[in-house]
Every structure is written in C-alpha cells, then in structure tokens.
Amino acid sequence: MKLSTKSRYGVRFMTALACEYGEKSLFLKDIAASEEISGKYLSLIVIPLRAAGLINSLRGANGGYSLARAPREITLCDIVEALEGETCLVRCVKQPSTCDRAAICPTRDTWSVLGNKIRETLNSVTIDELAKIKKEKNKKSATALTIM
C-alpha cells in the first residue's frame, strides 16, 4: 500500500509541465534539477507517460516536453495508471481466472469496491489544481526568503 516513487516523481513532472502549459515546453534536465530528482531516472519515467498520450515530446536542440492536453483534463489517476500499470489492489479483481477461489471468495467484492474508490479519488484531482497550489507555495516561499 505504498505509492512508488515512480508515481510520485511522475506527478511532480506533470505538475511542472502544467505550470507552463500554453507558455513553453520544458527540458527534462531542468525539471529534474528544480525537483531534485535524478535526470536519468526521470527520463525512464517519462516514457510511459508519453506512451499513454499524456505528454508531447520534441527531440533535439530546443526540444523538451509539454502536456498533450489541458491540465484540467489530466487527473492523478491518468498519471498513476500510466506508471503503475493497473491501480487495482489485487489481480483477481480484473482477472478472476488467476484465482480458482474467485467465485467463493468473500473479500473479492470488497477489494473491487476499494479499488473503485481509490480510482475515484485519484480522478477527482487534476494537475491544474496541483499547478495552482505549486505556484502559490512557490510564491510564498519566495517572499519568505525576501523578508529574511
């Protein structure tokens, strides 16, 4: 029941892109630097995000990444599912054939419901909101530094 760093880094990457949506595309290395994440590692995380159609990328000099659609159209569920594979908690929920007890199992329904609720919650948060929070917090910490 731990969220992998892959998902967390992915969300941070996407939020960074969301902050500049419509303005410009960003270099991976810059995001990695400002988020204090290994660039090489982040470059692996980015691949499934592109495969899922969440981001656009441009190679070569002055290339970079940008969101494939509006921040308010991208939820945490999109990101986590792209990176985590399936969000469902136990395999038997989606693939009953993998467990011959599926028909008798009293808990299977419960795991299914729980999985749905988790997806629901993840879907209720868009990176648009996260970007706003990020900008706000950045501003605050900036003025805090100024005062000091």
Add this chain to the structure above:
Amino acid sequence: MKLSTKSRYGVRFMTALACEYGEKSLFLKDIAASEEISGKYLSLIVIPLRAAGLINSLRGANGGYSLARAPREITLCDIVEALEGETCLVRCVKQPSTCDRAAICPTRDTWSVLGNKIRETLNSVTIDELAKIKKEKNKKSATALTIM
C-alpha cells in the same frame, strides 16, 4: 498500489474466525487447510494480529485462535494496518521531517486526502459482513455440488 498477500491472507484468517465467533476457537492448521494457505506462512501473519489485540490465542493441545472482540467491531482497516504497518501512501504525510520539500510540496496534501479516503473505505467494512457473505457463498457452492 498492490495489496500484499499478507493482508489478504490475514483478512481471510480473520473472516474464518468470525464465522465461528462465540462458538469455538479454531486451529491455525485447519484454517490454513480450508483456505489453501501455507500453515507456516500463516503462523507468521498471525503474530501481528495478536500484537494488535485483534485475536486471542491459546497454546497447547486443544488450543487455537479466536477473535478478541465482536466481528462487527473489527474492520478491514484494523487488519490491514496491523499487517501493513501504516496505511498511508507516502511516508512524508505522517513524517514531514523525512522530506525537506514537505513545506513546498503541492502533492503532499493530495496523498494525505487519498490516504484518509482509503482508511475510510477500509473502516466501512467489518468482518461481520464478510463472514455473512462467506457463509452464504459456502452454502450456495454446497448446494451446487449436491445438485451435480
């Protein structure tokens, strides 16, 4: 985001006990046999359940396990937290000191909310309900066999 077999086995163990609550205590090996779980492995899982005060145990001949309180007073959250340690998705939610970005982090609040919702959902299910479902399903599969 996968639920460990430890948690799943633990829930099945507890549900089996709930089915006999007030009637008798059960031997671990019998539960292991009927649930098709390795007895040795299950005997490890049981330890934290006892430590959490969810079950009583009696050693020696005619010993066994029984629930420490009524099935409707035991939720999935009790079991999962006993076995999984903490249900929270990211460490920084409970221990902000482990991440020096906690104050600026825009996603931390989200993980916190998600964790609460998961706990809420887990808490909404008691093993009393699971025991009822289990008894029902067992009955059905029994009659199904008879018909055949």
Add this chain to the structure above:
DNA sequence: TTAATTACTACCAATTAGATAGTATATGTG
C-alpha cells in the same frame, strides 16, 4: 509423559524498486 498446538528465530529465493551508464537518434543553429 506425550501429543498437539502456538511462539519464535533464522534463513532463502524471486521479484521489485530505484536507480546508473552508455549509446542511438533527432533537431535547431552557425
């Protein structure tokens, strides 16, 4: 005393997580 049961400790194999490294490929610019 003995058989049966839980309690405890140690170990082990396979998988996954979290990276690092190097190379290939594309592209804007001089």
Add this chain to the structure above:
DNA sequence: CACATATACTATCTAATTGGTAGTAATTAA
C-alpha cells in the same frame, strides 16, 4: 554540413521487499 543539445532506448546493478520454508522452543490438555 557539422555540432551542440535534447530525447529515446537498452542494459545493468544494488538494496529492499515479498512470499515462503525450516527448525526449535514453549505451553497445555489428556
């Protein structure tokens, strides 16, 4: 065209976790 710079891809590595086995100690009813 050449070159600097960026993404794309593949391989590898280490540490932690997962899922499980094995053996022994302690307890208790008969």
